[in-house]
Every structure is written in structure tokens, then in C-alpha cells.
Amino acid sequence: MKQKIYQVDAFTDRPFGGNPAAVCILDAWLDTALMQSIAEENNLAETAFAVQKGEVYELRWFTPETEVDLCGHATLATAYVLFNYYNHNEKTIRFYSPRSGELTVEKTANGWMTLDFPTDPIVAIRNNRELDNAIGLTPIKTFKGKTDFMMVYSSQQEVEAITPNLHLLNQLDCRGVIVTAPGQEVDFISRFFAPQCGIPEDPVTGSAHTSLTPYWYEVLGKSKMTAKQLSKRGGDLICEYLGDRIKISGKAAPYLTGEIEI
Structure with a gap:
């Protein structure tokens, strides 16, 4: 059996930037x-699978090691x-995830697309020594x-300098760890580490911004914000806080089309 497959770089306007996903x-x-x-064979941060059911596409996401609840860049x-x-x-595509419910993507102007995702409520916790040791730098605040x-x-420079201990990170009971700070050229910046899912550092993590956006909304007092993920490939996003929903906008660039043998 042959199956069409596509590889697209998300949250970028050029190949070799952003976060690659197979579809x-x-x-x-x-x-x-x-x-x-x-x-696992694709060995990308995520591979997305979709099946059309009437006017809705059911959607699931897999890392090389596990199925995940939500993935922004692969969506x-x-x-x-x-x-x-x-x-x-149509201008809007309606998705349904068995793990995250209804999701939409709207085509907007100049090549941008906007995800509509549920907000991830975060709770402040005490600084965790195991977590601090794994990241290698004690934060000013920690959330779950x-x-x-x-x-x-407190600064973009601190986040840029982080070199985590991936072995220690892999022992933590979580999908991954977001590190964030105010941005120098954007409202906020972040990085994301998820060795538990087979992803030492994710290039751009749309789903992480469902946690980041409500936090920076409270800090900055802005409902619409610019964001950048500071991986080697880098990614640019526009995030809008809508209470129980988040809008996350980005561009995408095609890299590969082909067929796989199943």
C-alpha cells in the first residue's frame, strides 16, 4: 500500500526554519x-495523521516515541x-482531536494561518530542586x-544560555519543560525541552504557547503578543489570549512531497 506524505516547516516562511512536521x-x-x-521512521518531532469525517477532519499526532494530546506545529x-x-x-478547517476536542485553523492574510486551541491553565508551584538541577538555572517562578x-x-540572555541535563530531564514526570523570559525584539521568548517524548529540544512548540500566552497576558497586560522560540531553527508566532481559548498564528513552508510504502 502506498500513502502520500508531506513534510512542512511550520512557524516559518522558509524551508529549514521553524519546526518540521510530517503529514x-x-x-x-x-x-x-x-x-x-x-x-518513528520519520524521526521528526511530530507526524500528523488526519481522516475526513464529513466537514471535520479527525486529527492525531505522534512523536517518534508516543502519541501526544496536542501539537500546534503539526496542526x-x-x-x-x-x-x-x-x-x-473554505477559509477555515475544522479539526477534532480525540484527546483535545475541537480545533480550527483559519487562513488569514499574507500566508498566515491561525490556530484556535484551548487554553492550558497553569498553576504556580514551589521551585522544584530536581527540575532546577535538570535545567541548570533556578527560575524566578515555576508553573505546572x-x-x-x-x-x-528575568532575561532572554538567561534562556539563551541554558544547557539542560537531558538525562535528568528525562526522569521528570511531564511531557516537557518550557523556559521563558521577556523578549528583546518580541513580547516574550521561549525554549522547550522534551526528551521524554524523544525530542531533546523542540524547534517551535505551538502547544506550549497555550501555557505561555495566559501567563504573559497577565504580566504584560496585552491580549495580543508577538513571540519567538529560540531554537537553532527558530520560529515566529503571534499569540492572542481569549480566556478559555488561545489563537496562535504562524506561516508554513513546504519541504517534501512523496509516498511511503506501508
Whole structure:
């Protein structure tokens, strides 16, 4: 059996930037173990699989090691594929995730697309010695969301200089760790580490911004903010806080189209 596959760089306007995701638009769901094997073979941060059900696309995401609850960049990449290769003529694509509910992506101006995701409520916690040791730098504040820890620092330079101990990070009970600070050229910056999911440092993490946006909304008093993720590839986002929902906007660039043998 042959299956079309696409690789798209998300949250960037050029190939080799942003976060690469593989996308497979399926006629019907494959066995979960097979989808996990495809994601492992792709060896990208995420591989997205979608199946059209009426006017909605069911959507699932896999890292090389596990299925995840929510993935922003692979959702953006899937929308790009549907808009550009599957003749989706409507302005908005409706997705449904069995793990995260209803999601939408809207095509806006000048190549931008906007994700509509649920907000991730975060709770302040005491600084965690194991977490601090794993990251290598004690934050000014620590929070816990649904799946991630978030550590806040005072400057972009501090975040840029972080070199985490991935072995220690891998022992933590979480999906990953967000580190963040005010930005020099944008409202806030971040990095994201998730060795538990087979991703030492994620290039751009849309889902992490469902935790970041409500925090920086409270700090900055702005509902719409610019953001940058400071990985080697880098990524640019516009985030808007809407209470129980977050809008996350970005661009995408195609890299590869092909077929895989299943």
C-alpha cells in the first residue's frame, strides 16, 4: 500500500526554519501501532495523521516515541497541506482531536494561518530542586500545566544560555519543560525541552504557547503578543489570549512531497 506524505516547516516562511512536521491524510484510520512506526521512521518531532469525517477532519499526532494530546506545529502543517494540496476552499478547517476536542485553523492574510486551541491553565508551584538541577538555572517562578512545567526567567540572555541535563530531564514526570523570559525584539521568548517524548529540544512548540500566552497576558497586560522560540531553527508566532481559548498564528513552508510504502 502506498500513502502520500508531506513534510512542512511550520512557524516559518522558509524551508529549514521553524519546526518540521510530517503529514499523512488518510482515507481511514490505520492501526495505532502502524502510525507510531511511521512516526518513528520519520524521526521528526511530530507526524500528523488526519481522516475526513464529513466537514471535520479527525486529527492525531505522534512523536517518534508516543502519541501526544496536542501539537500546534503539526496542526498548522496539516492545514497547510489541506489548503494547498487537497483543494480545501473554505477559509477555515475544522479539526477534532480525540484527546483535545475541537480545533480550527483559519487562513488569514499574507500566508498566515491561525490556530484556535484551548487554553492550558497553569498553576504556580514551589521551585522544584530536581527540575532546577535538570535545567541548570533556578527560575524566578515555576508553573505546572496539564502536561508541562514552565519556568520563568528575568532575561532572554538567561534562556539563551541554558544547557539542560537531558538525562535528568528525562526522569521528570511531564511531557516537557518550557523556559521563558521577556523578549528583546518580541513580547516574550521561549525554549522547550522534551526528551521524554524523544525530542531533546523542540524547534517551535505551538502547544506550549497555550501555557505561555495566559501567563504573559497577565504580566504584560496585552491580549495580543508577538513571540519567538529560540531554537537553532527558530520560529515566529503571534499569540492572542481569549480566556478559555488561545489563537496562535504562524506561516508554513513546504519541504517534501512523496509516498511511503506501508
